[in-house]
Amino acid sequence: MLGGLIKIRGDRCWRELTCMDYHYETQPVPNPISYFMHRSPWWFHRLETLVNHFIELLVPFFLLLGRRMAILHGLLQILFQVLLIISGNLSFLNWLTMVPSLACFDDASLGLLFGWRLRERSGSCVRRVLNISLGLLITYLSIPVVLNLLSSRQVMNTSFNSLRIVNTYGAFGSITKERTEVILQGTSSLDPNDPTAVWEEFEFKCKPGDLRRRPCLISPYHYRLDWLMWFAAFQTYEQNEWIIHLAGKLLAQEEETLSLLATNPFAGREPPRWIRGEHFRYKFSQPGGKHARDGKWWIRKRIGPYFPPVNLQGLRKFFEDRNWPYPVQD
Structure with a gap:
């Protein structure tokens, strides 16, 4: 009731x-x-x-x-x-x-x-x-x-x-009318503002990311991080400082953190020098439509940056001010 x-x-x-x-x-x-x-x-x-x-x-x-x-x-x-x-x-x-x-x-x-x-x-x-x-x-x-x-x-x-x-207790008192997603991307480029820099995406286990990946079926299991990313997407990173904490751990390529993700584009390579958050609007593709025929479950459009490129050195003071353990690369 x-x-x-x-x-x-x-x-x-x-x-x-x-x-x-x-x-x-x-x-x-x-x-x-x-x-x-x-x-x-x-x-x-x-x-x-x-x-x-x-x-x-x-x-x-x-x-x-x-x-x-x-x-x-x-x-x-x-x-x-x-x-x-x-x-x-x-x-x-x-x-x-x-x-x-x-x-x-x-x-x-x-x-x-x-x-x-x-x-x-x-x-x-x-x-x-x-x-x-x-x-x-x-x-x-x-x-x-x-x-x-x-x-x-x-x-x-x-x-x-x-x-x-x-x-x-009550859930879904309000309904979001548009789906937005935070996509974490990393690059090995020295300069994150270089237009030729190649940004590669980290894929989560269940939340929308790769347009061609079929939505998952996990209930009653619960991917807590994926769930939190949903909340973060319709707020700001200042309201969700943990996402910067996550970026720092991905920069350090910490194994425990990487185990929470589906794919790591930097596996077997040098860790990324920079990580950024990009904000996208996601919509289901039309069954039988052009995008669906191309194997896409989702279509997306970039909204803008969610948080700017960060590197480990630049995050040191951010971590120290919050008494967070500073991530160290293996």
Whole structure:
């Protein structure tokens, strides 16, 4: 429900039913199915958004309407998460979201599914007292959560007690309308401003880079660095100083850092003298179109520099000011 509220109160495209026009292309790490889902008809994207609102805003109330509706709630929520898993690499988040839904299924429903026979169990009164006590505790702890939801200054992704039993969480309250990517490039040229300098790209394991590389399929596994690069792309490097830290480690060709990447264009050669970040706008190619026939899943257009060329010597003070270990070339 909280995920639905943050959407309704957030980006207007959720209210206009247009967010799914952009989501598949601009989500953190698209997968191959995202490519085709993005090209669905406009009416299908509107239907998807309506279904999202129905699942996140109305279905949670099914829990209050008796056993059968609670079971229906569990089925719908699990099906919804499965669809999200299929359509994008949202790491382990959707898998974890399915876990609470398992509580919607009682022994009778699970026994019918797996062919179990129910047996009379002792201690039903004790169990009932424990259930009621737990319900009262959660109700009490949820008071500040409910007040927060009704507030005009609603706070999301926050815990309301030290045990973190109750909290507010909501994702994708706003949708980016264009996908931008930071592409890290290195050169062996002495002068980074030399127009003849050859810049070679470092390829990450999953995030878009090489236009001809098929989007990856990794869920529930999570490439943390690729995910962070998505956030960095719609911010500045001043807001993400870690990316300069990454550039320094790539300049030093540190093995642990290189293991986080898919390809290193300087493998078996002298380390790069300079590394820069370039900013590109990425879009899915049209299935069956010219670029797709050339084997390109993506098309891109350069926006400009993301951060200027840096070398190890020039980064020394930057590292020292932040008490970061200065990378040393092997």
